[in-house]
């Protein structure tokens with residue numbers, strides 16, 4: 139792109155997502171401290187050199203006063219971020235309500251909320267109104283900062299109403315929308331009371347993207363069956379207006395992971411972890427609690443209080459006082475998930491129980507580390523899930539634990555990047571049992587850190603990643619506990635040459651389909667679409 143003086147300038151990319159990639163903490167009336175969270179999207183867009191990305195989104199805090207808002211906007215501007223201010227009420231209705239209570243479960247095939255149908259129906263409309271209002275507020279901010287030639291990339295199910303609002307402001311604006319979750323079968327989408335309005339709003343975009351071809355196909359079917367529009371190989375057409383619909387599978391910044399594994403601090407983590415898992419070191423307090431109550435609950439809180447520390451090795455050392463006994467451990471299994479119902483954590487743990495039940499010789503030789511970062515902790519369903527997981531873990535550890543070992547270590551916490559890479563690297567078998575998952579980046583991250591070990595990936599066939607890593611991973615139906623248990627046995631006994639072959643396949647995919655490629659492909663395809671308004675001018 140040429141600037142006014144004829145010199146080439148980078149095209150501006152306005153990335154609009156519900157949350158900015160920044161956590162903001164207020165330090166004083168006009169003082170904010172900001173921390174950039176290096177999620178997948180941030181690294182993806184940092185890697186794209188042709189564009190200059192600006193972020194537009196909610197900073198995750200309620201800022202009621204004008205002075206605070208101005209100060210936050212100023213601080214964010216230095217990070218190329220632009221805030222959308224949402225008050226508590228709208229966050230409650232739009233974010234907790236419509237986004238997380240209605241769209242998230244529905245898009246993951248968990249259906250609409252059913253406890254109290256009447257209450258749900260009544261609050262449904264007010265939540266949808268708040269959703270539209272919130273999307274309009276995002277549109278206002280985008281419109282205020284938009285300059286001719288910019289491209290606007292809207293992200294995820296929080297902002298399905300945004301493309302329409304933006305086109306109403308300026309029909310020449312180039313607008314893309316990408317969904318990070320699955321798009322469900324049209325028969326599931328059909329149950330949503332606001333099904334047509336949402337589809338029409340998304341179709342206002344010039345390019346609509348999904349992780350997999352199946353999700354794109356479901357979306358096109360929903361548009362044809364519910365709206366009566368025409369599905370074409372290119373997308374969806376209505377009265378001569380084509381919205382391009384396609385699959386753009388996301389990836390990770392694989393270099394960041396392969397490089398991290400080589401860093402001295404990660405290598406020293408790896409060494410410590412290997413030593414720790416080579417001989418069993420078990421917290422006596424943990425076992426006594428477990429034996430008496432059959433719940434790890436209280437024991438965990440005790441252990442976690444001791445282990446809130448970003449240094450993973452220190453955490454394990456402190457929560458497992460040195461009692462070195464027993465046979466050498468031969469295998470480490472790992473699960474890393476947000477603690478969400480879609481991740482199938484109870485199903486995973488039950489399958490592991492079945493495996494232990496049927497394979498007594500493995501009982502003191504394998505450990506499952508389940509690292510689950512709590513999310514949406516204020517929502518009662520998520521609290522119930524946490525208790526359920528603790529209960530199952532406690533029961534299994536009570537059942538199969540010995541004085542020298544417990545089979546499952548479950549931590550409710552997030553790990554820092556280096557600790558996570560070290561854990562990925564020492565793992566023999568990673569297990570992802572999502573009941574539905576747009577893509578699942580944990581499986582990619584694990585593969586990127588496994589150049590030395592060439593461990594096995596057990597992967598749910600309901601994760602988008604199954605379509606890209608299917609030939610290398612052991613695919614399972616997470617609902618079939620017997621099948622998952624058998625796959626655990628198969629993975630633990632897999633011969634080295636088969637592991638090598640499967641790993642090579644996955645590693646080649648993960649390192650050649652990166653987050654940067656994903657972002658570049660989406661934006662360049664968006665640039666290539668012909669905006670309807672331009673088309674009309676040409677005709």
Ligand code: ADQ
Pocket residue numbers: 178318319388474475476509510511551552553554558575576577578579580581583
């Ligand atoms: P998520 O549901 O968050 O993302 P995922 O793709 O697996 O799922 O990404 C999770 C990220 O969080 C990974 O980068 C992982 O390292 C990190 N993480 C998870 N647990 C952690 C822990 N305990 N400690 C530290 N880090 C942890 C949504 C969709 C996915 C889709 C992505 C990207 O639900 O299906 O792949 O967006 O589009």
